[in-house]
Amino acid sequence: MTSPSSILLNNLRQLMKSKQYFNDIIHAYIIPTTDPHRNEYVADRFKRREFISQFTGSNGTAVITDKEALLWTDGRYFLQAENELDSTCWKLMRDGTKDVLSITKWLSRNLEKNSFIGCDPQLISINEWQEWEKTFEQSDKQLVPIHKNLIDILWDKQRPELPNNPIWKHELEFAGASISEKLSKVRSKMSEYQVNHLIVHRTDDVAWLFNLRGADIPCNPVFLSFSIVSFDSIKLFVDLNKLSDTLKKDLENENISIYSYDSFYEQLKKHVHSQQSSDKFCTSSSCNHAVETIIPKKQLVLQDDIVYELKAVKNDCEIQGMKQAHYIVFFNGAYLIKQVHTTIGLALEDTLREFLRRQILTSRVVHYILGVFDYIINQKLNSQSVKERKGTNLIFKGHLRSYRGCDQVWTLLSDSLTLTSNTDPSWKTNLTD
Structure with missing residues (x-):
């Protein structure tokens, strides 16, 4: 068969x-x-x-x-x-x-x-x-x-359709720089490289440049898109149905012309033909070959990815956001105990208060961590033997050897991670099981 x-x-x-x-x-x-x-x-x-x-x-x-x-x-x-x-x-x-x-x-x-x-x-x-x-x-x-x-x-x-998840605005309080500020830096680099037009092909670069986020790819806050940045125009290629009327208006106010995602290659051809033959089009060598076939060889400049390099240099707001995101993921992934007044729970509260005082974390993040903390203890200690000891002080003991995060999974390596009771030495539960 x-x-x-x-x-x-x-x-x-x-x-x-x-x-x-x-x-x-x-x-x-x-x-x-x-x-x-x-x-x-x-x-x-x-x-x-x-x-x-x-x-x-x-x-x-x-x-x-x-x-x-x-x-x-x-x-x-x-x-x-x-x-x-x-x-x-x-x-x-x-x-x-x-x-x-x-x-x-x-x-x-x-x-x-x-x-x-x-x-x-x-x-x-x-x-x-x-x-x-x-x-x-x-x-x-x-x-x-x-x-x-x-x-x-x-x-x-x-064949499945293209994703239709909505695109949302990445607020300035998290981005740390406006669209116009980012475009100004991009154009400054274009002048330095002596190019007239820039093709932005990475989805994460487009998301960063226009302060937008999406959910077209699992576990990645990006949306399918291209962009062509010139000194006198900006073209964004994206599924128009994913943009709300408010977002469309915001982009238009930034003088950004919006085109359908599927029209990118045809519009690129028109854009190339409408420019002077001396104009230079810039993209990186990681861009797909189909783009290369559209641009005449004498007009194509392969250069290190301009937006990618600018994106790599984080501003103060982005650095703060990265730190807070790591704190959230870490405290969410670690099996920490607060509700029953364990040693680690009290230490966590003290640490968070200190982070709040030093403005490392915001009060919103602190409340989130403590909420996750309570949720985890309710799940982890949901056994009759523990329920009977709600009025008992429990001691969390263990040695955290190392930790790492990869693909949204946190791995914690520890020795002898156990809960013991100060009133009943014979009682013990192993939290690493």
């Missing part, structure tokens, strides 16, 4: 041979994980590699040839990939391990001369495209842009 994965692969290979989307047979087709903004974590609409392979990890690249289907992923996902890939038609390439070739080396060795290797140019950075193109040329193979994504054709009506 033919498996669903095998059917999908056969249909993809028929498209590769059809010559409908390129003037010759596509001998290999590369399917990255990313989206047009080069994000590692992507919205459902851009999970093309997951659709074709059924592998759900956040890192990986699929390569399809006439005879083989291969998936490259790193060591975080070896076991997951083994479980999710159909081993009857997929081969796992354990990237970074001995004797496993890189994608470019494997294709260079296994495809015949004069083969065409296709990829959606929106999903490969300018830098990657140049490196891959050079590598393939050395083995008499050619990397070609396939502007109509073949996976989208297979996905058809089952």
Whole structure:
């Protein structure tokens, strides 16, 4: 019986041979994980590699040839990939391990001369495209842009829509700088680099520049968007339905023209053609290759990402916000006890009062931490043996060796983390279980 994965692969290979989307047979087709903004974590609409392979990890690249289907992923996902890939038609390439070739080396060795290797140019950075193109040329193979994504054709009506989560304003009290102040700094850098137009392609850069936040990608406060910043105009490309009337008016007051997200490439073409041939367009080498194909080579300037560098230098307000966010996450993740007057609970109150006095934390954050603290103790000590000792002083003992935060998960390493009673030495509960 033919498996669903095998059917999908056969249909993809028929498209590769059809010559409908390129003037010759596509001998290999590369399917990255990313989206047009080069994000590692992507919205459902851009999970093309997951659709074709059924592998759900956040890192990986699929390569399809006439005879083989291969998936490259790193060591975080070896076991997951083994479980999710159909081993009857997929081969796992354990990237970074001995004797496993890189994608470019494997294709260079296994495809015949004069083969065409296709990829959606929106999903490969300018830098990657140049490196891959050079590598393939050395083995008499050619990397070609396939502007109509073949996976989208297979996905058809089952393909998820773009996210429709609303965009909200990142208030000045948190941003620490207005849109006009940020644009002034951006244009100052543009003058320094002697460029006339800047293409902002990172979703986090757009969010920072326009003091906006969104929820198009899980666990990331960004929204799908591009921007073109010139000295006499600013264009923002975003799903118009995500903006409230108030936000639209605020952006218009900043002389920002708003366009639909899907119109970016067409509007970029018009923008390039409407400018003088001597004008310079700037973007970074991490921008997708499709942008590079629109701008004449003599007009394109590849420069370190201007907005990205400005965003990296935090103002006082942003630094304060980062500190408060870390305090909230830390106290939320640590199993601290306050309600039953433990030693650590009293120490927490003293510490928070000191932070409040020194203006490290605001009163709102302090109240939030204490509220989370109470909630955790009610959950953690929800056992009959503890309930019977509500009037008893409990002592929290332990040694915090280290802690770290990654992907919104806090890991605490401690020794002998226990609760004991000062009135009943025989009673003890282990909070690390």
